[in-house]
Amino acid sequence: MIELLPLLGTDFRSGTELARELGVSRVAVWKRIQRLREMGYPVEAHPKRGYRLVEEAPAPGVLAARLPRRPAGSYRYLGVTASTQEDLRRWAAHGAPSGALVVAEGQTAGRGRRGRRWQSPPSKGLYCSVLLRGLPVGKLPLLGLAGGVALAEATGVGRVKWPNDILGPDGAKVGGVLMEAQTNGEEAHVVILGLGVNLEPADLPDHAAALSRYSRVSRTDLLVAFVQRLEHWLDRLDRPGEVLAAWRRRDVTLGHQVRVRTRQGVVEGRAVGVRTDGTFVVRPMSGEEVAVAAGDVELVGQIRTMS
Ligand code: BTN
Numbered sequence: 001m002i003e004l005l006p007l008l009g010t011d012f013r014s015g016t017e018l019a020r021e022l023g024v025s026r027v028a029v030w031k032r033i034q035r036l037r038e039m040g041y042p043v044e045a046h047p048k049r050g051y052r053l054v055e056e057a058p059a060p061g062v063l064a065a066r067l068p069r070r071p072a073g074s075y076r077y078l079g080v081t082a083s084t085q086e087d088l089r090r091w092a093a094h095g096a097p098s099g100a101l102v103v104a105e106g107q108t109a110g111r112g113r114r115g116r117r118w119q120s121p122p123s124k125g126l127y128c129s130v131l132l133r134g135l136p137v138g139k140l141p142l143l144g145l146a147g148g149v150a151l152a153e154a155t156g157v158g159r160v161k162w163p164n165d166i167l168g169p170d171g172a173k174v175g176g177v178l179m180e181a182q183t184n185g186e187e188a189h190v191v192i193l194g195l196g197v198n199l200e201p202a203d204l205p206d207h208a209a210a211l212s213r214y215s216r217v218s219r220t221d222l223l224v225a226f227v228q229r230l231e232h233w234l235d236r237l238d239r240p241g242e243v244l245a246a247w248r249r250r251d252v253t254l255g256h257q258v259r260v261r262t263r264q265g266v267v268e269g270r271a272v273g274v275r276t277d278g279t280f281v282v283r284p285m286s287g288e289e290v291a292v293a294a295g296d297v298e299l300v301g302q303i304r305t306m307s
């Protein structure tokens with residue numbers, strides 16, 4: 001059976017045309033449209049003009065036109081799914097190529113860092129996972145930083161907070177990057193970078209905001225910009241100094257007083273910055289610098305407005 005989804009873009013196509021291409025009746029087209037909607041795809045229907053995906057939908061055809069160098073078949077656009085990380089993990093197990101992307105309209109079990117949930121209401125954010133293959137395990141911390149820089153750059157206004165938070169100019173969290181890897185000795189044969197960005201206001205936690213508070217970026221523009229910036233940084237993983245410098249330029253904590261909550265306890269002090277091994281270095285009032293490998297950082301005192 002020919003699928004309807006690949007025939008839908010962000011321009012209207014008449015029911016008659018779609019019926020002809022699919023070799024089915026117009027009623028059958030309508031039923032398939034209903035099914036796509038049940039799956040979470042935002043399909044618009046117009047009595048005269050026909051059907052299309054809403055303008056900001058990252059439809060496969062739109063993405064292929066904007067990222068022409070990507071191999072065909074390396075992109076999956078889903079309606080509402082549990083977690084794009086899981087979808088891509090399964091696809092990777094069945095041979096998805098490096099660079100494969102899964103984007104969903106919404107997620108019912110979106111994962112955040114440290115076992116937290118990532119709220120993913122349909123059509124209110126960008127929920128995306130990218131597969132990378134065959135990276136040295138030693139490069140993973142730098143890749144995590146590069147992913148954060150790429151996403152911050154793609155938003156246009158983003159700052160970063162270790163390890164992978166993307167903040168708006170007033171310090172509210174607009175997005176984050178989650179890195180999950182399967183390793184085999186010194187090689188990470190599967191690395192899945194998951195990015196979540198709040199684009200439109202929804203029921204967000206207090207410290208979070210939607211990107212629409214600062215700028216209007218469409219989901220597709222954001223996704224295209226992220227892929228381009230990620231490719232840029234992937235080419236520079238052998239030049240850690242460049243990645244670190246890009247991170248430092250956007251780092252909201254650098255030189256400020258911070259509190260870092262780790263599983264071992266709380267560290268307070270002045271943020272010295274990140275290292276190529278991915279650790280976050282804090283200089284306490286007394287004692288030696290501490291390099292933290294995993295934790296949550298908060299700025300102590302007032303949240304600062306960044307220019
Ligand atoms: C964080 O905790 O800051 C990282 C959040 C990452 C969320 C994204 S949304 C797309 C992908 N699928 C998931 O289940 N999680 C990541």
